[in-house]
Amino acid sequence: MYNSLTRIQNVFGFFTSVAFVVAAIIAASDLIAPRTPSGMIEPTSVQVVKGRPHYYSTKKEEYAIIKFSLEADLSSLFTWNTKQVFVYVTAEWPSLGADGAVTQNNSAVIWDNIITSPSADHLSNMPPVALRRLIESTAGRVIDPGRGKFQLFNHKPKYQITHPSGHIAESSDVKLRLHYNVQPWVGALTWDQQGVDLGLWKRLSDGVSEAFALPPVKRKDDAKTSSSKAKTKTKSKAT
């Protein structure tokens, strides 16, 4: 501490220690914030089409368009250390061998959405007008009780699902499942607990649809209209 340089070094060194400890305590404070998420999800219409699922697809393959309804309350996931919650809906289905036994399990995201916390609104990637409206909607509050509560009715999927084999029609035992991923400002990333309660963090209540089967491939003339419909981007208002 005898000259300025050693004082700068010492102060900076101790600052990093303090910053590390405070960051660790902030990260640990997540554990005492209760989480009580809930969600109801069900498919509303299911289609299987043969064609190119994306503009960059090279081959024609069967793809499924699953419309769904979702009602979720993830507001308890938003604490001071939450940067964003990534909400996503997966379709899960088994592949069956010739003998009817399950050969592999498949899962694919059909819809996702980023819900930023008010503290991270300025970072979110959306058109300027929508962004301004989002920031104004919180009216300067740091915690917005409405964040994470949303309803979708007969909503178009963002992604059509495919299978590497090219065949997906008439798959049975398909389930839709709601998931979330909490992204903190500092600390550990956390996901929905798969059916287990961890201390104050309760499991996602419900969040799975009944099992359903995919229909056979639609005839070609039908396919044209529905695939062009599916290509129009779905902008979800789910904040």
Next chain:
Amino acid sequence: MAEQLLDQVRDVVDGQIDFEGQKLAEILATALLSIAGAISFLVGYSLQDIALALKIGLGGTALTFLLVVPPWPFFNRNPVQWLPVGGGPAVTSTQQNLVIDEKLLARQ
């Protein structure tokens, strides 16, 4: 001339402080940073505002730097009283007397 100027710049950059000042600087740095960290967490947690916590933490740190790094006068209030430089030719023998014998020291 240039050497003198360089010496002055060195003085400013070096910013030496006395031993009591060093002790004070150490205590100040530790206390201020710890307090800033504690306040930033407590305020941030109670208001659920992480941006505010960051601002308090960084503000407190800036304040600490400002208070501890420059050689403020209150770090130099107890300068070390060096023994005067002996000048005479018979320095070596008398100096030993000086160190051992307190009376001789008082005479100076």
Next chain:
Amino acid sequence: MLSSLQNPRQAAAQLLNFALILSTAFMMWKGLSVIADSPSPIVVVLSGSMEPAFQRGDLLFLWNRNLLAETSVGEVVVYNVRGKDIPIVHRVVRKFGEGDAARLLTKGDNNAADDTELYARGQDYLARRDIIGSVVGYVPFVGYVTIMLSEHPWLKTVMLGIMGLLVVLQRE
């Protein structure tokens, strides 16, 4: 600084001290690497394709062991495209099959399309072995220094200049 050259014992002690710091850092890095089973257990985000979750310069901690569950859809993984040595941080959006035979498709949260076009020629899916870790921990901004230094090389010159100036201006 120059005084140490006159005293070989002091010079040797300084050299050893420097070597100790370097080897400690290296040991911690490799130790973490062994614990996480990942060649690079801490990475700095270099692109904005996962915004707003990860900004450029954020630090990510990776975990590459499947102790409780397999790497599955929704996880954010770091993978290397075959033949290229550029780690990419994206989210797994599709998974077909299990274990070593699993085929995984990834996508950046901020990208409109999935990663099919980023993969190597003829590669449609990732395998588990392409992945060098799943993101488990996050610290914002701390890695930005490395981005600054690599993108603005003149900063290195400035830093060297400041160091040189300090050597000149310091007494002893």
